[in-house]
Amino acid sequence: MASVLTFDDVSLTRDGTTILDHVTWQVTSDQRWVVLGPNGAGKTTMLQVAASFLHPTSGRAVVLDELLGATDVFELRPRIGFASTALARRIPGNERVLDVVMTASYSVTGRWNEQYEEVDVRRAERVLREWHLDGFGDRLFGTLSDGEQKRVQIARAIMTDPELLLLDEPAASLDLGAREELLQLLGAYASEPSSPAMVMVTHHVEEIPPGFTHALLLRTGAIAAAGPLDDVMTSENLTAAFGLALQVTRDGDRFTARAA
Ligand SMILES: Nc1ncnc2c1ncn2[C@@H]1O[C@H](COP(=O)(O)OP(=O)(O)OP(=O)(O)O)[C@@H](O)[C@H]1O
Numbered sequence: 001m002a003s004v005l006t007f008d009d010v011s012l013t014r015d016g017t018t019i020l021d022h023v024t025w026q027v028t029s030d031q032r033w034v035v036l037g038p039n040g041a042g043k044t045t046m047l048q049v050a051a052s053f054l055h056p057t058s059g060r061a062v063v064l065d066e067l068l069g070a071t072d073v074f075e076l077r078p079r080i081g082f083a084s085t086a087l088a089r090r091i092p093g094n095e096r097v098l099d100v101v102m103t104a105s106y107s108v109t110g111r112w113n114e115q116y117e118e119v120d121v122r123r124a125e126r127v128l129r130e131w132h133l134d135g136f137g138d139r140l141f142g143t144l145s146d147g148e149q150k151r152v153q154i155a156r157a158i159m160t161d162p163e164l165l166l167l168d169e170p171a172a173s174l175d176l177g178a179r180e181e182l183l184q185l186l187g188a189y190a191s192e193p194s195s196p197a198m199v200m201v202t203h204h205v206e207e208i209p210p211g212f213t214h215a216l217l218l219r220t221g222a223i224a225a226a227g228p229l230d231d232v233m234t235s236e237n238l239t240a241a242f243g244l245a246l247q248v249t250r251d252g253d254r255f256t257a258r259a260a
Helices: 043-050 074-078 097-106 118-130 146-158 176-191 235-242
Strands: 005-012 016-029 032-036 057-064 079-084 162-168 198-201 214-217 224-228 246-251 254-258
Touching: 005 043, 005 198, 016 043, 016 198, 016 214, 043 057, 043 162, 043 198, 057 214, 057 254, 074 079, 079 146, 097 146, 146 162, 214 235, 214 254, 224 235, 224 246, 235 246
Parallel strands: 032 198, 032 214, 079 162, 162 198
Antiparallel strands: 005 016, 005 057, 214 224, 246 254
């Protein structure tokens, strides 16, 4: 399988603080990764390197065969789907949902004078339908519920048919029903062989969608464990990563964790 993401001894320092510490990691096109770790472990920073928003201080990061630091990131970014709360904050509340999704083609938030073709409109409508947002195209983004907004963000991220999909805490702040609906949709999407490689950051093992294949546990910027879900999602590994005695249980394709 083709490699879509390679971190080779990647470290990242900001204002004298080491945030990523010698991270070596590879993602191939058929894999769907979840990244877990305590607050401040460096999960978002890792995703931002994968999205080409940050460059390593040392080591090599290769994204979709392009070496960061030696490539034009403006050509690379449209090939990467990225959804995060920070990005969603930049979406104007009075933007039409269809425009929120379509503007991904130009990597902008907020429609201005870009010209869209009928094919863009039809694709945006189809993606909205697939994420249970049929009939939402004319609604204003700011009037949607949290759950609906999260699904719009993902629809936007996949609008450009990316080769790598990065999701930063897509289920954060959702109520139980909205979370389960989102996980079901993410699970179905992850299970399709035609879907792109995926990396999803989350705080909760309960939010690992079915269909995900691999996990990476991060602790103070370094990898505590990484590999196939079954190998990594053990009580011992989670205990070491979170610095707290934890008991992990698997029920079918879902996980739960609690203090041991
Ligand atoms: N510009 C910066 N200068 C210095 N430190 C920074 C900077 N940006 C982030 N950090 C620090 O880097 C560490 C990792 O941050 P990051 O947001 O990647 O962690 P995270 O695992 O995603 O955390 P959380 O789970 O709380 O979202 C944190 O300790 C944070 O304070």
